[in-house]
Amino acid sequence: MTGATERPARQPSMTDVARTAGVSAQTVSRTLRDSPNVNPETKKRVLAAVEQLGYRFNNAARVLSSGRSHTIGLVVLQSGGYYSRSAVTAGVEAAAGEAGYAVSIATIARLDTGLMERSLSKLADQGVEGIVIAVPLISVTQKMEDITRDIPTVTLDGSRTASARVLGIDQKEAGRIATRHLLDLGHRQVWHVSGPDEWIEARQRRQGWQECLAAAGIQAPPPLEGDWSPDSGYRQGQVLAMIPDVTAVFAASDEMAFGVIRALREGGRSVPADVSIVSVDDIELAAYCAPPLTTVRQDFYRSGAAAVALLLRQADAGETLVTASLSVRASTAPPRSP
Amino acid sequence: MTGATERPARQPSMTDVARTAGVSAQTVSRTLRDSPNVNPETKKRVLAAVEQLGYRFNNAARVLSSGRSHTIGLVVLQSGGYYSRSAVTAGVEAAAGEAGYAVSIATIARLDTGLMERSLSKLADQGVEGIVIAVPLISVTQKMEDITRDIPTVTLDGSRTASARVLGIDQKEAGRIATRHLLDLGHRQVWHVSGPDEWIEARQRRQGWQECLAAAGIQAPPPLEGDWSPDSGYRQGQVLAMIPDVTAVFAASDEMAFGVIRALREGGRSVPADVSIVSVDDIELAAYCAPPLTTVRQDFYRSGAAAVALLLRQADAGETLVTASLSVRASTAPPRSP
DNA sequence: AGAGCCTATGTTATCGATGCCATATGTAAC
DNA sequence: GTTACATATGGCATCGATAACATAGGCTCT
Numbered sequence: 221m222t223g224a225t226e227r228p229a230r231q232p233s234m235t236d237v238a239r240t241a242g243v244s245a246q247t248v249s250r251t252l253r254d255s256p257n258v259n260p261e262t263k264k265r266v267l268a269a270v271e272q273l274g275y276r277f278n279n280a281a282r283v284l285s286s287g288r289s290h291t292i293g294l295v296v297l298q299s300g301g302y303y304s305r306s307a308v309t310a311g312v313e314a315a316a317g318e319a320g321y322a323v324s325i326a327t328i329a330r331l332d333t334g335l336m337e338r339s340l341s342k343l344a345d346q347g348v349e350g351i352v353i354a355v356p357l358i359s360v361t362q363k364m365e366d367i368t369r370d371i372p373t374v375t376l377d378g379s380r381t382a383s384a385r386v387l388g389i390d391q392k393e394a395g396r397i398a399t400r401h402l403l404d405l406g407h408r409q410v411w412h413v414s415g416p417d418e419w420i421e422a423r424q425r426r427q428g429w430q431e432c433l434a435a436a437g438i439q440a441p442p443p444l445e446g447d448w449s450p451d452s453g454y455r456q457g458q459v460l461a462m463i464p465d466v467t468a469v470f471a472a473s474d475e476m477a478f479g480v481i482r483a484l485r486e487g488g489r490s491v492p493a494d495v496s497i498v499s500v501d502d503i504e505l506a507a508y509c510a511p512p513l514t515t516v517r518q519d520f521y522r523s524g525a526a527a528v529a530l531l532l533r534q535a536d537a538g539e540t541l542v543t544a545s546l547s548v549r550a551s552t553a554p555p556r557s558p
Numbered sequence: 559m560t561g562a563t564e565r566p567a568r569q570p571s572m573t574d575v576a577r578t579a580g581v582s583a584q585t586v587s588r589t590l591r592d593s594p595n596v597n598p599e600t601k602k603r604v605l606a607a608v609e610q611l612g613y614r615f616n617n618a619a620r621v622l623s624s625g626r627s628h629t630i631g632l633v634v635l636q637s638g639g640y641y642s643r644s645a646v647t648a649g650v651e652a653a654a655g656e657a658g659y660a661v662s663i664a665t666i667a668r669l670d671t672g673l674m675e676r677s678l679s680k681l682a683d684q685g686v687e688g689i690v691i692a693v694p695l696i697s698v699t700q701k702m703e704d705i706t707r708d709i710p711t712v713t714l715d716g717s718r719t720a721s722a723r724v725l726g727i728d729q730k731e732a733g734r735i736a737t738r739h740l741l742d743l744g745h746r747q748v749w750h751v752s753g754p755d756e757w758i759e760a761r762q763r764r765q766g767w768q769e770c771l772a773a774a775g776i777q778a779p780p781p782l783e784g785d786w787s788p789d790s791g792y793r794q795g796q797v798l799a800m801i802p803d804v805t806a807v808f809a810a811s812d813e814m815a816f817g818v819i820r821a822l823r824e825g826g827r828s829v830p831a832d833v834s835i836v837s838v839d840d841i842e843l844a845a846y847c848a849p850p851l852t853t854v855r856q857d858f859y860r861s862g863a864a865a866v867a868l869l870l871r872q873a874d875a876g877e878t879l880v881t882a883s884l885s886v887r888a889s890t891a892p893p894r895s896p
Numbered sequence: 897a898g899a900g901c902c903t904a905t906g907t908t909a910t911c912g913a914t915g916c917c918a919t920a921t922g923t924a925a926c
Numbered sequence: 927g928t929t930a931c932a933t934a935t936g937g938c939a940t941c942g943a944t945a946a947c948a949t950a951g952g953c954t955c956t
Contacts, residue, residue, distance in 0.1 A: 231708075233912055243668050244936045249913060257933055274704065279685045280621035281912030284941050289618065306644070310636050313665050325663050346660060348615050366612065370569075422597050450846040478846045485848070508633060508788040508816045510823070510848040571942055582906050595904055619942030636917050737931065 222252055232273040241269035252277065269422045285510020291322045291352040292531060293343030293371075295336070298327040304375050308354045308376060311524025321531055331418055333359050340367045341499055352376065352524070352533035353384070356418045374527045377419030387527050387541065394516045394544045397415065398470045398498040401514070401546055403436055405496065406554045409470035413445040413456045413480055415472040425500060426473050448478045453479025460495075461487025471499040474506050481511070481551070492553035502547055512549035518542045559879045560732040562642045570611040575757035579607035581868045590615065597639045621685065631681030631709075631871060633674070634776055636665040646714060648711055648861025656727040657870055660890050669756055672698050678705045688860070688869035689720070690714065714759030714863045725865050725879065732854045732882045733766020736808045736836040739852070741774055744892045745806035750781040750886060751818055753810040755799045763810050763838060797824025805893045812844050812853055819849070819889070831893035834840025840885055851867075856880045 238245040243262060249257050253265040267274070282542050283289045290554035294312050309325075316323045324346055336357065343351055350372045357364065357379040361463075365381050365391060367373075373384035380386050402410045412429050415422030415512035422466035426443055433440045446452030453476030460466050461484050471477035481491050500530060521541055526541045564811045576583040581600060588596050589604040607613075617726050621627045632650050647663075655662045662684055662817045664677035674695065681689055688710045695702065695717040703719050705711075718724050740748045753760025759770040768869055782797060784790030791814030798804050799822050809815035815837035819829050827833050829849060837844075840855035857880055 235912080240865060245913075246915095247935060250935085253914090258933085259934060260933080276679075276683055278912050279683055280618045280627065282615070282914080282939090283618035284943090285914040287914095287941075298651070310665070313636070313663070314667075322662060322680065325651070327651075327663070334609050341614075341619060342660070345614055345617055391771060441671075448840055450842050454846060476844055482846045482848070493611070504788050504844060504921075505847070508813075508820045509843070510820070512941080516815075543614075555812060573942080583943080584907080584945095585905060588905090591944090595902090597904060599902080614944050620944080622913090623944040625911070693936075754951095820923090 230487055232275045232365075233278070234275075237269045237273055237275050240273060240338075249441075251505025252433050255500045256291060258434065268470055276280055277428075287501065289347040289349055290320060290348065291324050291348045292316050292528060293326060294353060295328065295339050295343070295351065295353045297331070297355050298329045307520035308524035308527075309428050311521040311526075312352055312354075312528055314521075315525035315528035315550075318387035319528065320490060320529070321349075321532075326426070327551050328355065331355060331358050333361060337361060337363050340364060341358045343367075344371060349521055350374070351404045352527045352531065357381065358426045359417050372531055376523060378424070378528055384532060386390045387523060387530060388539055389421070389424075389516075390430035391424030391525055391542070392431065393542075395425040395430075395470070396432045397428075397516050397546050398425075399432035401498055401548070401552065402468040402470065402496055403432070405552060406467075407496065408555070409438060409465070410468045410470055410493055411460060412459075413453055413469060413471045414445050414475050415476075416447050417445060422472055428484060439494065445474070446479075448473050448475060450475045450479040451489055452476060454483045458487065460484060461489060466495055466514050468496045468552075469498075471497060474501040474503045474513055476500045477515070477551070478509060479542065494556065496552035496555075498546075505546070507549060510552045514547065514549045514552040516544050516546050526545045569616070570613045570615070572613070575604065575607045575611055575613050578611060578652055578809055579603045591612035594869045595711060609893070610687060621827065627685040627687055628658060629662050629686045630654050630866060631662050631664060631678075631684070631686035633664050633677050633681070633689065634861055635669070635689045635693050637665045646862035646865075649859035649864075650690055650692075652859075653811065653866035657866065659687075659866070659870075660681035666693065666885075669693060669696050671699060675699060675701050678702060684707060688712070688866075689740050690869065692862075692865075692867045695719070696756050696819065704707075710869055712868050714861060714865055716762070723868060725861060725868060727759075727880045729856075729880070730769065731880075732838045733763040733808070734770045735766075735882055735884050736763075736811030736838065736854050737767045737770035739836055739886070739890065740806040740808065740834055741770070743806075743890060744832065746893070747776060747779065747803070748808055749779055749798060749801075749804055751791055751807060751809045751814050752781045752783050752799075753814075754785050754807060755783060760810055767808055768881075769798075784810050784817075785860035786813060786822075788813045788817040790814060792821045793819060793852075795821025796825065799827060804833055807833045807836075808818070809835060812837045812839040812841045812851055815853070815889070816847060816849055834890035834893075836884075836890055845887060849889045852885065852887045852890040854882050854884050856882045 233336045234245045234248045237250045248266050251263050296309055306515050313323050326343050328335040328339050344367050347551040353375045356377045368384045375384050375386050378386055400409050412426060414426045430440045444456040445517050446456050453471060457480035469480060477497050481497060484491055484495050491497055498514050502515045506513040506515050523541045572583045572586045577661050585602050636645055646870050650662050657687045666677050667674040673733040682705050691713045692855045694715045698719050706719040706722045713722050713724050716724060737748050752764045768778045782794040784794050791809060795818035807818060809818050815835050819835060822829055822833050829835055836852050838854045844853050861879045
């Protein structure tokens with residue numbers, strides 16, 4: 221029975237390599253980790269054996285014995301719509317990869333406390349060494365506190381648990397720049413279609429808008445809240461189209477801006493002749509749709525990367541990293557009768 | 559020394575739980591995995607101990623001893639631009655999560671053989687039990703063959719290694735539907751702005767277009783190749799704008815379509831009055847830009863989920879899963895003088 | 897009542913790499 | 927010519943869970 225041809229194709233282990241190379245497993249381990257005290261000659265033999273057997277190390281064993289998983293967890297929203305969020309993902313992955321860390325992604329289908337808890341648990345179970353949370357914590361539960369106490373966590377949204385660190389993202393700046401641009405063109409009032417109130421991003425952009433208006437001695441009109449989607453922009457645009465003296469709108473995202481524009485046009489307003497629109501994100505399409513969108517671009521990729529650096533203790537919390545710049549295109553113009 | 563207060567806060571292990579509950583580690587293991595033969599009474603004691611100690615299992619140990627990682631690897635392109643791809647990601651994650659699998663994502667910055675090899679290696683090192691490749695294999699190397707021989711792999715692009723299975727995605731259908739729509743409107747010729755030739759998607763959509771034209775007895779004009787980006791659409795649109803008798807264009811993606819439209823308009827052509835445009839994807843913005851885009855929607859989410867099912871042996875290869883449906887909006891119309 | 901079989905639980909070996917300590921050279925220092 | 931110390935390598939315990947086997951009651955069936 222035992223003498224059968226069967227050899228269940230087990231992956232070769234370090235011991236196998238050691239045997240082939242005529243050294244101990246320990247030496248193989250040292251070689252593969254570039255330990256200093258290994259004879260170049262020996263090293264060569266070991267590497268040859270590795271090559272020959274097609275050896276690849278067993279991650280689980282490595283993690284178990286070293287106690288290090290070299291993995292970072294990332295929590296993002298599933299729906300791909302939010303441009304800035306996917307840029308964050310790319311930044312996190314790039315920075316983590318560079319530092320030799322893998323990224324385990326937990327997506328949540330929508331903002332929901334239960335889903336959030338489950339995602340964090342999942343990541344904790346996977347033994348991640350750090351967590352980047354790129355969605356708002358709509359409410360912080362005990363369970364979340366427990367996990368973020370045990371595992372270094374950085375939030376990118378401004379919301380936080382007792383122990384999670386927050387990477388400073390000054391979104392007000394974007395709101396200010398956008399509003400300023402409209403005022404500079406001669407508009408006397410600027411309306412705002414904001415993101416959902418749970419998102420600090422949305423709140424900060426709204427604040428920037430308010431402050432900028434206040435500084436100009438203008439009383440801000442009530443903001444209209446959307447959910448980042450083009451459709452929500454469209455619906456709020458329909459509201460704006462019913463208000464006669466609207467000449468300038470600041471939308472909190474490009475996607476909403478396009479919805480607003482559509483509604484305004486359907487309502488008989490021309491953009492930018494009657495109404496100017498600025499938004500935030502600068503998605504690729506912004507320059508190619510009609511009209512090409514004037515929008516504030518921010519470097520979210522960089523803040524994703526910075527979050528990883530912060531987790532790996534190579535950067536400080538509180539630093540403000542997202543820089544904003546205005547791309548002026550064709551959705552804004554001076555008001556008709558200044 | 560030893561009597562110090564210090565207790566280095568090691569995570570509690572199964573043994574600790576066992577001690578607290580007054581049972582063996584094995585019983586704890588059984589309880590936590592819902593083994594049938596555990597006394598409800600005992601189970602309760604164990605769960606209480608788990609709760610009390612804040613125990614969470616050690617994934618590495620579990621993987622090492624069971625030989626199962628319960629993780630699936632996913633290779634995608636980093637740049638978020640390709641709508642269909644991110645839908646695939648969501649589908650993969652949802653299906654994997656449902657089956658109790660985690661997803662480890664390897665993103666490649668661009669289509670490059672070296673990067674591809676590295677990503678696969680990374681995933682293999684992590685001990686994934688299956689791999690979903692959602693990008694084209696521009697060239698298959700020995701190393702890729704080796705990895706996909708050892709680990710069940712499904713490709714979603716149609717390209718393949720010797721052992722990877724291919725999930726049948728009939729993209730021709732999309733090309734056919736789009737072209738058919740234009741012909742039905744009365745157009746006598748349909749031009750095509752295709753995706754990059756490395757992508758099977760692009761090739762198949764092109765084929766569908768060609769076949770549909772051929773069936774109507776029309777000689778297809780040379781396709782214009784883009785890279786999925788709005789900008790590439792714009793550049794090819796400039797070419798089209800220089801050709802007098804273009805009345806209908808099929809673009810292989812929504813983003814390119816918007817680029818084409820912009821170029822055509824700048825060239826003095828009106829859309830859809832002078833030129834009709836159909837594309838593929840149905841991104842959220844398609845309905846809100848000007849003009850609202852007529853486009854073919856495909857269910858990529860579903861094919862991502864199907865890829866996972868295939869890996870987990872719950873489905874068959876070769877099955878065609880992506881269904882296409884046309885969303886008629888305002889970028890198409892009958893030709894001016896039929 | 898003893899064979900046979902479930903149920904509930906414990907014991908022990910094992911997965912594959914690493915940490916720590918031991919050992920065997922070589923070689924510089926006094 | 928010891929002491930001393932760096933270099934190169936091996937041995938063994940260990941990480942935490944699981945698989946496989948072992949055992950001890952309790953029950954059914956003939």
